[in-house]
Amino acid sequence: MGQGASTPAEPPQPKKKKVGIKSGKPICCCCPDTKKPRDECVVFKGEEHPDCIKLIEAHKACLRAEGFDVK
Template sequence: MGNSSSTPSPATEETKCTSTQKVGIKSGKKICCSCPETKQARDACVLANGEEDAECKKLIELHKECLRSEGFDVK
């Protein structure tokens, strides 16, 4: 009987990009939305094997290269 809302609050949606993130020079995308293929592979590997795994290190570097190609300055 109360007036409750069924829509999730924006604060709980961690996967959305925020407006304070930098935008890639070449792509015009925010860093969180750039290179989704390499990001997904990197994240899956790190979750399964840890960041120090040799294959994961390769995937991390591939993702960094992709982000650099989009115009982001990553270390």
């Protein structure tokens, strides 16, 4: 009743959160000045509304400036 040699499981490694270069914050906490207006616009007007498209692009530009790879 031999049990095969088992290898000890490696402890799970904590996930490293990517943080912005300037602020050191995670992506969800960066650029609050562009995030809130973008979110409100999308909720009330829809993602395809021209005003919202401008706000979305401004938020993406802010995140890129923080060092995030945003498409």
